[in-house]
Structure formats: structure tokens, C-alpha cells
Amino acid sequence: MRMHNGNELAKERRKTVARSVLLIAPLVAFLFLFFILPLAMMLLYAVSNTEVRNALPKTAAEVREWHQNTLLPASAFEALAGDLRADSGDMQLGEAARRLDYEIAGYRRLLFKTAKALNTVSTSSNWRAEFLRIDERWSELKYWTALRRASEPITPYYLLAALDLRIDDSGNIVRMPPEQRVYVGTFIRTFWIGGVVTLCCLLLGYPLAYAIMTLPSKFATLLTFSVLLPFWTSLLVRTSAWIVVLSREGIVNSALSRLGLIGEPLQLIFNRTGLYIVMVHILLPFMVLPILSVMRGVSPNYMRASASLGAHPVIGFLKVYLPLTLPGIGAGSLMTFIIAIGYYVTPALVGGSRENMISFFIAFHTNHTINWGMAAALGLLLLTCVLLLYATIGRVIGVSRIIGWK
């Protein structure tokens, strides 16, 4: 009888589980189809190297056979001639030319020039001579080694470039020339700006959350409302509003100069100061709300207990209240920091060029230079940093406490 009941119970439980799985199945499918899959596909661009192999298949096969210490075979020229003449005029050649231009500046032009010139040649017994007649650069081996690097199934080019590194013609990993080093510095700056913003948000947000907890409900509502207000306004509107407020003849500067506090207007916008002011304002709710939710769970009795045991309020705060609200601080800081290091619209609008963060370059390569491999590599690095950070903080505070399952 007992056994039977247990079976029934297990059956019932399985049914419930099946039902809940079915209920969240659409969500999981949605997440997979529209979030994880595109993300993975985008990240694949960071190592994908298909352009040259698609547009110039015969040449790619030839140069991959060729060993650098030996003479370049004449068949490589013939293969390239065949590939260029067979180009169907869709976008493949353009893609390959773009890819080769990353290896050597000017390769794009060389390839199009050669393709155009080859159209007038019907046949040739010596393709090598034909190529050299069109452009002498074809005699330089570096153009062929670049072609081979771009013909491998996957490439480390973008990931190395995202760390300001490159592979030179002899195959060693070397640093980029100084005037081209940009990403490592930008990553460091991104984390610095994110850190400063997070710290400012914490210093402002913690007392604010505490005030909301302790003030009479009328004021608390008002305070909560003013924290939440920016949440309901579009990011662009808020940013543009700050430009008006902080500009040379804006409200802040005119008020200060009318009060006689400053002679010359302060430079509050289009620099780091402006960026900090605007980002802290926008990100403050992400700090206040998690702290507030944790504070609500801390019973005032703990502080009373510590006081009745003779602890000074400062000691009580440091030893009792602060540790109890630490998960809120962890969650708020993590959220603020992660969102902050992804910013690019705000820095572009209210910062100068020294305020550009790594997302600026991701957007720049996606939209402007159309170098999606580079955008993907930078994105992959940023994502890795975030995951590492998450894992570290998760280890210190506990992931379950951060996301609120106690």
C-alpha cells in the first residue's frame, strides 16, 4: 500500500515537472533561437576565415600547399588568374579583398586592379609574367604569405589584433607598431571608468538606500520615485538633457557664475567629468535597487541587539549591518560595473575622444569599417572579462546570494 502511494506520488511529481518544463519551453526556445544562437554565430566571426577560400578557392588550395622556403609555383599564378576571371560579380571578391587588406594595406586595391586588368587577357602561357606586368607587387612574397594566412580554416588575426598583437611575415607574434596600438589601452580605460562609476554609485547609492529604508514613508516614496524616474526616460533623452544642463552656458555654469563662485565657466561636458556625472546618474538605480531589496530583509532588531550589547553604532554598522547588506552591495556593484563597461552612446555624446570605451570600437567596426571579425573579437574579449569577473565575485559572495536566491 505504501509502495503504491509512493509510486503515485512520484508519478504526480513527474507530471508537475513535465508541466513546468512545458511551460518554460517556449522561453528556453526563444532564448536559444534569438539570444544564444546569434551570439554564438556572431562570436564565430572572431576566428572565421572563409572569405578568401570562398572567393578564390583554387588559389587558396595552391598557397596552402606551398612552403614558404620553396619557390612560389607558377601554378599559384594560374590558379589566381582562374579564380579572378571566374568571379561571378556577387560580393565574394569584395569580401576577400577586404580580408586581405587587413593583412597588408593596399591589397584590396591590388586585387581589384588585377581582376580588372585580367578581364582583357584571354589566355596566357606565362601567368606569372602577366601578373608582374599588371603590378610588380605580385613578385613580393609577402603578398602571397598574406594570402596563405587568409586561407587557413580559422584565423587568430582578430583576437591577436584585439590585444594589439599581430603575426609578422616570419610567423612570430609581435606587438603592433606604436601608432596602431589602441585596444589594450581602451580596455584598461573601460575598466577604470567602469570602476570609478561603480564606486561613485556605491558611495551615493548606499546612504540613499538607507535613507529610503529609514525615512517616513512619504519621503521614502518621493526618494524612490526620484531614483526610478531616470529608468522611465530614454537613455538618449537623458544624455541630451545633461548636455544642456552642463554646457558652457548651461544651468549649472550660469547659476555658479551668478552666485559669484566662478569667473570662467567650468568645463563640465565633453570630458571625463561630464562622462562620470552622466553615467552615475543613469546607473544609480542599478545600485540602489539591489541594496534596497537586501536592506528590507535585514531586521532592525539586529542593530538593536548590537547596541544593547554595548557596541558603538559605528562598530554595530561595520560588524552587523554592513556584512548583512553585503550581498546587495555585491549585486549592485556587479550589475552597475557590467552595464557601465558596455556603454558607448553616452561616452560618444558627452565625452571627448579620450573617453571612448571598448564598445565604441565594437560599434565602429560593426557599422563603419564593416570589419565584423574585429567587432566579434573585441566582443568576445569583453564577454570573457565579464564572465571572469562574475565568477570571481560569485566565488567571494556566492552566485546564489547575488541573484537573490538565499
Added chain:
Amino acid sequence: MLESIRSKTFVVLAAVSSITLLAAAAHAQDLTVVGAGGALQDAERKAYFEPFAEKFGVKLTEDTYTGEQAKIRAMVLSKNVTWDVIQLDNAEMITGCEEGLYEKLDWPKIGDPDDFLPVAVHPCGVGAFAWSFLFTYDQNRIAEGPKTWAEFWDLAKWPGKRGMRASARLTLEAALLADGVKPEDLYKILATSEGLDRAFAKLDKIKSNIVWWNAGAEPIERLAAGDVAVTTAFNGRVSSANQSGKHFALVWDGQMYGQDYWGIVAGSPHKELAEKFIAFANDPEVQSKFPEYITYGVLNKKAISMVKPEIAESMPTSAANLKNAISFDASFWAENDAALTARFEAWRAQ
């Protein structure tokens, strides 16, 4: 109960899908024209879009973009083209044409090449208008402003922030001109690595005082707000601001002029209608009205002679404004943009 919900769902689904289909069908007869937005597109609307839609009884849908090619490339690659006619920057048209982003134009159909200034005729584009890139300041704040690019750099005499475009193009040219390079040698020097170093060294001198702009409206807004003392800008935007009561100077000495083009996105679903639109915009009578709405130059020779003289005076192409002018070298940029932009962005971030 369940049955009725099912049938209701079906009705709703059917309604939604038929509306979508209808919308798609209606869309099929529209021509989508994509411009750069702002005062420029307002002018194009009055001069070209509205008269065209009226004359041929088609629905013309507008869209705007910032000149970035990523969206067009994604459309063409995925064979899901929703844009037809597009206004193109010169250098982007050249590279895009080679890479197959734009349709080859059927020239006799859209106009006689001999009617145009030679620069306006290209396999993938026809010149839509001539712009000028120059610098400006607010005459209400600065009575006697800088007159040359060298003076633009003079922070002692004219203190305050400098507005500059966050792009290697035109900015590197301005730096070399300020450094004393003669207009005729400009691109020759810019093509050398010493010339490039020289341009960046010149920019270094005012780097901490530069406020960068991206969209064409930004320099005008910042000048009006007093956030920059002197700024580079496109002439049409300055003139539009002056028409609305501003008193901004147009410094024509050392201006750089170039052209934008009309092109057709490769695989456009309404290619014939798109050609019809371009042919319409090429008509001298129609084109000669365009500078009345915004003071950019036109490129059809017949249209140029029909522009009212008082308007022709403030166009980039009028003789008085061409003193020391530099013709923007689009083929130089089509070749060197990737390398120079990479270095420019690295320099800006340092």
C-alpha cells in the same frame, strides 16, 4: 470553451496575417529613398520627393542613415533589400560599386552624361549635389574671427574649444592646410608617411581643445550653445542655421568641396521606379530648385545656369567661393580609408 478559444485564436491569426500580407502588398508599390536626414533631407523632400510622388502617383517612403555601409551590406548579403534609392558619399560609392553593393546605372535612361559636370558621372552613381566642408564661428560672439585654417589653429588669439569631425577624412586635410601645405600638393603629401605624421603632429597641437562631432547637426548645436568657439561644418547646415536667425560666418577660404551621389542598392525590388526617380532628380528644371531649399551646389550643367543668381552666390561652386578651394579626392580615400581611419582612431584614443 476550448473550441471557442481555438476558433477565436484562428480568427485573430488570420486577421493578423492578412493585414501583414496587405501591408507587404502595399509596400511592393512604394519606392524607398534613403538620405542623410536633417535640413538636407528636408530640402530633398521639397525639391524631389514630393514632386516625384505627385507626378508619378507613387508612394515614396523615406528613411535615413548616417552613411554607414553595414546595413546596406547586410541587406545585399541576405538578399533582403528594402531600400531602393540611396544618397551616397563619394568614396563609399566607389568602394561599394567595386564590391557589388550598388546597381550599375543604365545611363541613357537616367540622363545624358554630357549634361553633367564630369565628376558627377559614375557607373554606380550620379552626382546629386556638391557640398562644402569649411569652418564657422558665431559672429555675435567673435566679431573678427579666424580667416584661414592656420588661424583656426590659433588658440592664443581665439581661445575656446574647436569643433572637428570625428573622421580622418577632411580633418587630416585641414591639418595639412593649417600647416602651410599648398592646396595643389595636399593629397600628394597626405599619401606619404611623413605627410601623415605631419598632419597628426599638427592635430596634436590642439588635441586637448577639440570637441568631436559625428552628425552634421552637432557642430551647429554646439556653436549655438557656446560649447565651441570655432567649428568645422558643412556649408548647407550653416546656411540653414543662418536662415533661422543665427549669425554664423562661412569661411570659404580653403574650403573643401565634394559631391554626394544618388545610387541604387543592388537587388532593389523597384529598380525601374528607382531609375525613374533618379532621372526625375536629374531634370534641369527640377534640380535648379534644390539650392533654394539648401545652399548646396547642383551638378547638371543646365541646372547650374538656371539657379537664381542671388542663390548661386552662396553655393560652394560659385567662383568667388572657390578661392584656395580643395577638391575632395574621393579615390584617394576609397583606397586609403581603412588604414588612415585605423590610425586616426588609435590617435584619437591615445
